[in-house]
Amino acid sequence: MEIYQHYRKNEHPFIDQALSWIDRVEKNYQTKMTDFLDPREQEIVETLARTSMEDLKVCKFGGSKHAERQRVIIAPMYEDVTEDAFQLTLLQGSYHDKFVSLGHRDVMGAFLSLGIKRQKLGDVMAEDGLIQMIMAEEVAPYVLTNLTAIKKAKISLEEQPLSSVVEKEMNWDESNQVVSSLRLDTVIKAIYNLSRKDAADMITKGLVKVNYKVTDDRKLILEAGDMLSVRGKGRSKLIGINGRTKKDNISITTARLK
Known part of the structure; x- marks a missing residue:
């Protein structure tokens, strides 16, 4: 297929997956929501959807205005896609930053240690004693129950509205x-x-x-x-x-x- 010529070989498996999502929406006229995709994957899905024979739209949302990792919904053009459709949850916790230093890798490592795949986790923020994690809502109850410490810091997570996300624009x-x-x-x-x-x-x-x-x-x-x-x-x-x-x-x- 000519489309592969425009992408590196290591991207071909994801292209196959994205094409299968698009094909399913075309045939069944039902929306498809992905797990969290990185910006490059989002770009690939959007590009491939434009080659569809059907009128499809691609909507993205990661829980905040500047979210990098986002879930994608591929839908027939007539479907109404709201932010609630992306099924996201924000978990927030605090720690004593005078005694321990936590970063993005620490939080992500603790999340993955629970046996949950990376694709269920969106953007992560850890600084100044505050942790925020945006994730797929289906894994949030398990994370709330089982993620009680990161490195040597005890963490008590609580669900917060997405409007509480600390926005950080990239410069x-x-x-x-x-x-x-x-x-x-x-x-x-x-x-x-x-x-x-x-x-x-x-x-x-x-x-x-x-x-x-x-x-x-x-x-x-x-x-x-x-x-x-x-x-x-x-x-x-x-x-x-x-x-x-x-x-x-x-x-x-x-x-x-x-």
Whole structure:
């Protein structure tokens, strides 16, 4: 199928899944709600839905205005999709941040230790003694009962309305760089001001994600729009590829999350 030519090979299984969702909606005229998808997966679903022979709409909601991970509903155009249809629950808890430091990875690790799959968890916030987790409502009662501690901190979770979500808008710092190629290790080196060896080592150790998926392929050729993250050094994205310089290098525009 020609559509696969526009995506990397590691995205093909998700494309197959998304096409099956769309096909079911087309044939049965019934809505399909997904688990939480990352922004790249959301983009793929939206793109594939536009190729449908039927009039379909794709609605997204993750519990807040700036939610990154969101559930997606694929529906016939005439269906009325409300926020309640996404079946989300916000759980909130507090901890003594003077005695223990908790981060996103700590909260997510505690959630996964309950045996619940990652796709049931949306955005997570942990800072200044406050924890918030948006999740699929079907797993919330189990989490409330069983998640009582994270690291050494005792946690008492309570359900809160989605209107209580602490909104955090992402701020990106854009810059231009010149690189010799669009290889992952070369771009990582430029964005994070690393040596080529350090960039390659971080990739091969599984510390780098491209479009929210870990990759160990340092020779991976990046494309405009790719999202990157390096553990311990933050997130970035390749905004644009601006062409060749006189010395046959490549001018790119990137951004790092502040």
